[in-house]
Amino acid sequence: MDKVCAVFGGSRGIGRAVAQLMAQKGYRLAIIARNLELAKAAAGDLGGDHLAFSCDVAKERDVQNTFEEMEKTLGRVNFLVNAAGINRDSLLVRTRTEDMVSQLHTNLLGSMLTCKAALKTMIQQQRGSIVNVGSIIGLKGNSGQTVYSASKGGLIGFSRALAKEVARKKIRVNVVAPDPEWSHYCLLKSQMPRSRGS
Template sequence: MSAARLIFGGSKGIGSAICRRFLQSDDHVVILSRSAENIDCVIEELKNAGDGASRLHGFQCDVSQPSEIKNCVEHVCKTIGKISVLVNSAGVNADHLLMTAPDDLIHDLIKTNLIGSINTCRAVLKPMMRQKSGCIINIGSVIGTHGRAGQSVYSASKAGLVGLTKSLAQEAGSRGVRVNLIAPGLINTEMTERLTDVQALMSRVALRRLGQPDDVADAAEFLVKATYVTGQVITVDGGLALI
């Protein structure tokens, strides 16, 4: 039976780097995103890069819509086979003091970053528990473990993923399903490009450089292979959290 690795938010940044890394395995790689255009772009890019084109798939899906996720998961199970890995990389960020944060911004951050991952985890749990194996990787942030002024809501949404990860690891572990979280720091993506104080933050990074999406992909690859690791937070921040 063929196996599929699902990457929600796989069309950009960290998600697309993880997709590229996963194509080096024998599994099928399924890219899921709200934007069909972004999916087409990354699929074209990955196909032009080399091997694995026949194992690459893309589906438009909004993580805030449980019915869309359910349909995608069912389609993958029917057409490819078992789901071996789920990566939750879909996320949004916005800087705003809590006192002045608009209601719609608060709801969007929580809905996408936290509830979205709850939705996707719930959708894959049944097939993973039935097959008695599976690896779930949530993408959080060092902001979720250490906080930052102006990002209270974003921090709360990512902190919630830590609780989800640790609790779900206990719920699903007896059926062979592992759940871990990667907490990236300053990674060179579109999200980081919007920050106005990158240079100031860089002075707090022990390695004195921005991380690259491939640095996070390294951690994701490790967690897929590390079959005795579950319920853990893997920090990939170049030492930012040390200070």
């Protein structure tokens, strides 16, 4: 069975690094970003038959259409990485409401929507893996990053709850929390039970 991985936010940063690693491991990749040209460039750098898609994760119709296109061209997605995110650093009293909404929609709602879309196929297959890219800021907070912290803290809570919800379907959900200050990673394991004999 084909190993198909969708990387939202795969055109740059952590998402692009993850895509490179997954390509080395033999996955067929869908590189997804708002900017299609950047996504195409990232997919092209990987070699092979990887594809690029444009999607605004904050828009449910966009997410649904992207999953439909991926399934038609690559096959069923069995590995999902949510690395799409934005940050608008500012003290809360100076933060515009539009910036609050855009961060929450992209960083939190976007991952919820992509997970929801991916789970339809994963549940049918009774297998799958989801990795959401959070931030250590979502755990410890940081002055000037209240909204970003809230979005990433929410993503951690969401991922933990979803892991419990889909574990019996043999679907793993994890969240990684990169630390921008010390460049180390904290992996918060899902509640996926070990199968017998493992």
